[in-house]
Amino acid sequence: MTDPLPNGATIGILGGGQLGRMLSVAAARLGFRCHIFEPGAHPPAGDVAHAVTTAAYDDAGALTAFARSVDVVTFEFENIPTTALDLIEANTPIRPNREALRISQDRLTEKQFLQGLGLAVAPFADVPDAAALDAALAQVGTPAILKTRRFGYDGKGQARLTSPNDATQALSEMNANPAVLEGFVDFTREISVIAARGADGGVACFDPGENIHRDGILHTTTVPAHISAAQRTDAVLLAAKILSALDYVGVMGVELFVTPQGLVVNEIAPRVHNSGHWTQNGCAVDQFEQHIRAVAGWPLGDGQRHADVVMENLIGDDMSRVPDLARAPDTALHLYGKAEIKPGRKMGHVNRITR
Amino acid sequence: MTDPLPNGATIGILGGGQLGRMLSVAAARLGFRCHIFEPGAHPPAGDVAHAVTTAAYDDAGALTAFARSVDVVTFEFENIPTTALDLIEANTPIRPNREALRISQDRLTEKQFLQGLGLAVAPFADVPDAAALDAALAQVGTPAILKTRRFGYDGKGQARLTSPNDATQALSEMNANPAVLEGFVDFTREISVIAARGADGGVACFDPGENIHRDGILHTTTVPAHISAAQRTDAVLLAAKILSALDYVGVMGVELFVTPQGLVVNEIAPRVHNSGHWTQNGCAVDQFEQHIRAVAGWPLGDGQRHADVVMENLIGDDMSRVPDLARAPDTALHLYGKAEIKPGRKMGHVNRITR
Structure with missing residues (x-):
């Protein structure tokens, strides 16, 4: 590992929402400065940050300048494009590391990783395309939830199936994206x-x-x-x-x-x-x-x-x-x-x- | 009184030190933005503020623009020039009010105010000039502390007298400013x-x-x-x-x-x-x-x-x-x-x- 960041060092944060905002305040409490990278205007984190870059995740120049202006980069959300991460990592370390992002960006990969560690997960089946749903339903049963493999959060990109009759409607909500079918867990x-x-x-x-x-x-x-x-x-x-x-x-x-x-x-x-x-x-x-x-x-x-x-x-x-x-x-x-x-x-x- | 400030309103803070910094973070927690006015470069509060104006307290244009950009003005220190406060108050309310500042800016005025409320203060005597110190020492006795009436903090602008022999040295530390002599309080x-x-x-x-x-x-x-x-x-x-x-x-x-x-x-x-x-x-x-x-x-x-x-x-x-x-x-x-x-x-x- 490298030396601890010194007083006054700058931490780059990808994403300027409320998590970035509260990270920025916490960093200031330890004597660090934060630089926020966020495509949207007036990000919540911008009110409590040393610097803000407003640019898209495909703006190579802005990403590189951002990466070079900070001592380390972290993020408030996991769905960061791989190309953006490549550009940043060429200049500055990213923590947590890319492997954690790769796994958590994809529900199927994540479940396979957790299973590989010997941990229990909900029953699941890969639904790479519409044709695969019937087999998946036969394996997992209903009720079940169909979820896009990528870019879901707070219940978005999800559809509940109470019976196989809901298959067509559920598939339409995936917008033809690869999905995973999850069985319900009877939890307390x-x-x-x-x-x-x-x-x-x-x-x-x-x-x-x-x-x-x-x-x-x-x-x-x-x-x-x-x-x-x-x-x-x-x-x-x-x-x-x-x-x-x-x-x-x-x-x-x-x-x-x-x-x-x-x-x-x-x-x-x-x-x-x-x-x-x-x-x-x-x-x-x-x-x-x-x-x-x-x-x-x-x-x-x-x-x-x-x-x-x-x-x-x-x-x-x-x-x-x-x-x-x-x-x-x-x-x-x-x-x-x-x-x-x-x-x-x-x-x-x-x-x-x-x- | 006026209506409560709404979500997203801007609070102006005079002074960009650590108190302004921690005020700015607290304001953000309630959904407000802060605008810091501070003559010095790279103020600590600037790392966690929505906006910073770097200008002197005699810069009328900067003060007026600052006052007009915010919904209310407060401060992190009491020694703000009266002319600056006049310019601000012509545009925006100042809280706490001017009277509290006037009284606390001057040790003599402050002690007289507190006495007027019937509260106990340390024995004190006015020392408007060098000639007045002998009479003040006769009244208050030694040990005592000579303090400038204005602009003192963290022990600055103060001189201790263990006996009347220390008078010349103590006076020299006042830089010919009006002062007040305070007796010691035997406190637990x-x-x-x-x-x-x-x-x-x-x-x-x-x-x-x-x-x-x-x-x-x-x-x-x-x-x-x-x-x-x-x-x-x-x-x-x-x-x-x-x-x-x-x-x-x-x-x-x-x-x-x-x-x-x-x-x-x-x-x-x-x-x-x-x-x-x-x-x-x-x-x-x-x-x-x-x-x-x-x-x-x-x-x-x-x-x-x-x-x-x-x-x-x-x-x-x-x-x-x-x-x-x-x-x-x-x-x-x-x-x-x-x-x-x-x-x-x-x-x-x-x-x-x-x-």
């Missing part, structure tokens, strides 16, 4: 582990949080999760196995189903994760700072939790609740500075300290 | 109250912190302070009296001596205060967000503390301790991104969560 809870691995190979995990979704979007995360000590240990060991197998450096979100037969991996995200926002008000070192520490080659925080927290996302019109939330005791608001309120758009979140 | 502890008053007149105080100074600069603040419940109540009521008398809107730091005869006001600072940095890791709403809430016309946080904290300043070469501090459990680093390390320069602070 969904939890996630926010795990971090440092440049020295050390792993630190935050306490697992328990997640509730609404309309395919995370609604709340509660810590501590209602799981046993054995399940907590299993979750942390399983996350550490994934990060170590990838020689990963940074924070990863690992979503798990709790079932009577044990833990089943739902998906992994090679970045800070919505279900880790509670750490901002529950830990001395939150997930954003933890990621920056890893990327900068610094020592990791130990993940110790000093409060119980319920995180709730503020989606779309939830913004009308902000005046009331501002009056609630033990409640920390985190708004993203997005100008336009849209249905389903993540506008902010709130962390309630419950003990 | 020094505490400070970080108090906030909202636009609706409501007051909220954080728990008093106990301060230790080294070389005239704050070294540590510990919460809870080692004081009785009655002293805690006295401190909070006294702070509320000061803020209400000034029709104050924002956060104020009130430094107090604890003596067997009761609380003595040392000084007030009409801004967020170094001794309130512990709130970043002890409260859902910290002093920076509390100040922004007040300035924006939002509801105040209630000041509730959910952790015990020891805040320690990192001064000059203390930066060499950062690698060790980064490894310490329950320890939150807050570095200011200052490029150059100088003796006596505040480079960052660390909050240790002790319970």
Whole structure:
């Protein structure tokens, strides 16, 4: 590994949304500067960054100049074009590494990787084209979910099949993209582990949080999760196995189903994760700072939790609740500075300290 | 009072040091943008702000453009030239108000104001010129401290007199500026109250912190302070009296001596205060967000503390301790991104969560 980044070094972040915004603030807290690369105008992260490049991911000149102006590059989302990554990596190290991105960019590759580690995943079948769906349904059964292999998030690019009769409709929602059919897992809870691995190979995990979704979007995360000590240990060991197998450096979100037969991996995200926002008000070192520490080659925080927290996302019109939330005791608001309120758009979140 | 500032409004901050930096981050957390006005190049606050104006306080054009680009103006330090404030106030409201600045800019005026409220202050005498020092010494006695009436901070513009023989040396350190002679207070502890008053007149105080100074600069603040419940109540009521008398809107730091005869006001600072940095890791709403809430016309946080904290300043070469501090459990680093390390320069602070 290389030397730790010194005071005043610059970290490049691909993506200027709320995750980039909170990463930038965390980096500043450690004395670093951030340079945001984002195609969209007025990115939320731009309000708290040292520099912003507004350019497309196929703008080779802008990517190269960006890469040369920073000491290391990280990212807030996994669907970054490979050509852009190639241009950056020719100039500057990227953390987490390309392998973690390659695997998590593709649902099929990800499931095969996790299976290869001996971890349980939902039943699945490859659906490279429409003709393959019948065989996949025969293998996985219904109910099931058809998902595009790439570029899905927050429930987009997904279609639910309650019976084989839904096949035509589901296929149409894939827009002819390669897909994967996933069977349902009969789970009692969904939890996630926010795990971090440092440049020295050390792993630190935050306490697992328990997640509730609404309309395919995370609604709340509660810590501590209602799981046993054995399940907590299993979750942390399983996350550490994934990060170590990838020689990963940074924070990863690992979503798990709790079932009577044990833990089943739902998906992994090679970045800070919505279900880790509670750490901002529950830990001395939150997930954003933890990621920056890893990327900068610094020592990791130990993940110790000093409060119980319920995180709730503020989606779309939830913004009308902000005046009331501002009056609630033990409640920390985190708004993203997005100008336009849209249905389903993540506008902010709130962390309630419950003990 | 006016309506609360809406999502996306811009707050102007005079001064781009670490206090402006942490105010800017807190404002972003509530969905606001910050515009920093600062004469010096590369201000620490500039790394986490939406916009920065680099101009002098006598640049009328820059001040006017700045004032017109923001919805409200606040400040991180009290020694702002009156002419600059006049130019700004012609375009944009300033919070806290001018009266609080006028009083706290002048040690003599401040002491007379506090006395007028019936609060105890250290014995003092006006020293408008060199000729007045003999009479002041006869009144106050020695040991005593001669302080310039204006523009002093962190022990600068101060001279200690252990006997009247030190008069000539002490006067020379005033550079012919009007001064005030202060007697010593025989105190058992020094505490400070970080108090906030909202636009609706409501007051909220954080728990008093106990301060230790080294070389005239704050070294540590510990919460809870080692004081009785009655002293805690006295401190909070006294702070509320000061803020209400000034029709104050924002956060104020009130430094107090604890003596067997009761609380003595040392000084007030009409801004967020170094001794309130512990709130970043002890409260859902910290002093920076509390100040922004007040300035924006939002509801105040209630000041509730959910952790015990020891805040320690990192001064000059203390930066060499950062690698060790980064490894310490329950320890939150807050570095200011200052490029150059100088003796006596505040480079960052660390909050240790002790319970």
